[in-house]
Amino acid sequence: MFDLKNFSSAITQISEEKAIAKEKVIETIEQAIAAAYKKEYRKKNEIIRAKMDPETGEVKFWQVKIVVEPSMLKEEAEIETGPEKEEITQALATEEVLSAQEGKKIRFNPDRHILLDEAKELKPEVLVGEEVIFPLESHEDFGRIAAQTAKQVILQRLREAEREAVLSEYKDKEGEIISGVIQRIENRNIYINLGRAQGVMFYNESIPGERYRIGERMKFYILAVQEDNRGTMIILSRSHPKFISKLFELEVPEIASGTVKVMSIAREAGFRTKIAVHSTIDGIDPIGSCVGQKGTRVMAVLSEVGQEKIDIIKWSDDAEKFVAQSLSPAKVSRVEMRPRREVRVFVPVDQLSLAIGRGGQNVRLAAKLTGWKIDVRSESAPEQAVEGGVAEAEAQLEKEKTAKEPKKSAQKPFFGLSTRIVEALTQAGYDEEKIKKITKEELTNLKGIGEKTAEKILDLVSKSE
Numbered sequence: 447m448f449d450l451k452n453f454s455s456a457i458t459q460i461s462e463e464k465a466i467a468k469e470k471v472i473e474t475i476e477q478a479i480a481a482a483y484k485k486e487y488r489k490k491n492e493i494i495r496a497k498m499d500p501e502t503g504e505v506k507f508w509q510v511k512i513v514v515e516p517s518m519l520k521e522e523a524e525i526e527t528g529p530e531k532e533e534i535t536q537a538l539a540t541e542e543v544l545s546a547q548e549g550k551k552i553r554f555n556p557d558r559h560i561l562l563d564e565a566k567e568l569k570p571e572v573l574v575g576e577e578v579i580f581p582l583e584s585h586e587d588f589g590r591i592a593a594q595t596a597k598q599v600i601l602q603r604l605r606e607a608e609r610e611a612v613l614s615e616y617k618d619k620e621g622e623i624i625s626g627v628i629q630r631i632e633n634r635n636i637y638i639n640l641g642r643a644q645g646v647m648f649y650n651e652s653i654p655g656e657r658y659r660i661g662e663r664m665k666f667y668i669l670a671v672q673e674d675n676r677g678t679m680i681i682l683s684r685s686h687p688k689f690i691s692k693l694f695e696l697e698v699p700e701i702a703s704g705t706v707k708v709m710s711i712a713r714e715a716g717f718r719t720k721i722a723v724h725s726t727i728d729g730i731d732p733i734g735s736c737v738g739q740k741g742t743r744v745m746a747v748l749s750e751v752g753q754e755k756i757d758i759i760k761w762s763d764d765a766e767k768f769v770a771q772s773l774s775p776a777k778v779s780r781v782e783m784r785p786r787r788e789v790r791v792f793v794p795v796d797q798l799s800l801a802i803g804r805g806g807q808n809v810r811l812a813a814k815l816t817g818w819k820i821d822v823r824s825e826s827a828p829e830q831a832v833e834g835g836v837a838e839a840e841a842q843l844e845k846e847k848t849a850k851e852p853k854k855s856a857q858k859p860f861f862g863l864s865t866r867i868v869e870a871l872t873q874a875g876y877d878e879e880k881i882k883k884i885t886k887e888e889l890t891n892l893k894g895i896g897e898k899t900a901e902k903i904l905d906l907v908s909k910s911e
Contacts, residue, residue: 466607472498474604476505483507488582491557495579507582511560513574520551612643612678616671623692624682628662636682638666643680651683654716656752665750667692685715690756693747694721700735709761712814716754718803720772720811722761733758759815765789769820772812776801779825787839788819798824798832806834813837867895867903881907 480496488494493510565572572578626638626645634649636658647666652658666682667689673679683689691708700706706725713719723732736758737744748756757775762768769789770778776797782790793801801822802809813820814837822835871881871892884907889900 466604466611470607471604474607479505480507483582489557491555493558494582504584506584508579509582511558511565511578511580513562513565513572513576513578514552514554514559515562515574518552518574519554609673609678613671613673616640616643616668616678616680619668620671621688621692622668623665623689623696624668625663625665626682628658628660628664630660631658638664638682640680643678645680645682647682647684651681651685653684653751653754656684656716665693684751685713687711687713687719690719690721690747690751693750694736694743697738697743697746698736700725700730700732705730706732706735710815710817712811714807714811716752718755718757718807718811719751720757720759720815722759722768722772722815724761733760757811765816765818769812769816769818772815773801773808773820773822776808786819787817788821790821790823792823792825792828795824795826798822798835802832802835806837809835810837813839867899 476496476498479498480494483496484490484492484494488509493512495508495510496505497508498505560578562572562574565578569578624640624645626640629637629639629644631637636647636652638645638647645666645668651669658664664684666684667686668680669683669686670681671678672681688711690713691711694708695701698706701708701723705727706723709722709724711719711721721736723736725732725735735743738746744756744758748754759768759771759774762771766781766783766789769791770781773791773793776793778797778801779792779794782792784790791801800808803811809820809822817839819838820836821831823830823832871884876884884904886897886900886904889895889903890897895903
């Protein structure tokens with residue numbers, strides 16, 4: 447048998463275990479009881495509402511009818527024969543009435559609708575679209591089938607409520623650092639236990655060369671929180687540049703308070719990171735704040751990323767000075783600013799390899815950090831380009847990549863015309879208003895448009911007006 451009072455005693459336990467608000471648990475149970483009651487005693491197209499007293503376990507039931515007026519209803523000739531296929535819910539019924547108020551006629555069903563005149567006899571101030579409720583007989587115990595229905599609905603809705611709670615909790619944490627325990631490794635993807643939820647770090651978000659062990663606790667950057675049919679998916683990263691800046695925020699109170707700001711960051715995960723910092727208050731050394739006494743703060747960050755090296759650069763709004771500092775630890779002799787965000791940097795011969803870095807890494811990170819194209823040259827041979835000494839800024843690389851790709855028109859098709867036709871018309875100087883007045887002769891004079899195409903265009907334009 448289905449004892450309602452047993453649910454009352456379990457409400458607090460469910461609320462605590464699932465970390466769901468007690469009111470939400472009660473609402474879920476009420477919906478499940480209403481569904482079970484309807485299945486056992488009422489018609490499928492009725493709207494049943496249950497109200498449970500969490501202290502006593504007593505449940506009361508009502509039938510809900512929505513007020514409609516004759517002008518909203520279909521005529522008999524318009525009504526399709528046969529029963530309604532879809533079991534109605536209160537949400538669907540309310541949506542149906544709202545559609546009717548906007549002009550879409552509905553089929554009157556006495557199980558869930560009540561005419562306005564009839565409703566006013568029961569409730570004089572009632573309006574169209576409002577509810578009229580009718581008390582129903584209470585049943586403390588349900589049959590086996592109804593009990594099973596209620597159980598299934600409760601479990602399903604508790605899962606949904608738990609999913610919503612997890613989503614709302616972690617959605618606000620996007621872009622933050624979180625700690626978790628490695629649970630399993632599948633196809634090089636790492637699954638992490640975060641407590642109430644599970645996170646996944648895909649292979650391309652891990653630090654190259656880093657080893658991961660099941661049961662090990664690590665810090666991760668929350669890249670995104672997504673929801674799918676299987677639940678809430680929390681995508682994590684350790685290779686994202688912001689992972690480093692957020693680690694510094696945890697270790698450096700001045701960054702957390704906004705006294706020191708991270709202005710830009712460039713990272714090749716597992717190898718090297720350059721981070722540019724700036725103090726908003728005179729007298730505070732941004733680099734010293736990040737390094738800490740005897741290097742304690744930067745060492746705490748380094749301990750989290752293994753063998754990766756970190757260069758802390760003092761940001762400057764003077765581009766020449768900033769570029770020179772970005773090539774640290776190399777010492778720069780002079781900087782020559784050039785057009786199109788390009789800069790030529792000259793260093794002593796003994797600093798050349800240090801400025802370029804292994805495989806061009808140092809100059810490449812400096813270009814990413816500053817947003818300038820950097821050309822490193824030796825002071826002894828200023829006119830001679832050095833192999834691996836030139837690095838493009840990311841914005842420039844993206845611009846060049848875009849320039850090489852075929853250009854796509856930003857014009858949106860209108861009048862139902864194809865993108866090709868719209869492009870041809872816009873290139874000839876015709877906008878949407880001018881196309882409305884275009885003639886067949888004007889169309890056939892355009893390249894790529896013949897008589898038949900012109901006729902189709904004019905037909906589509908006339909139909910759209």
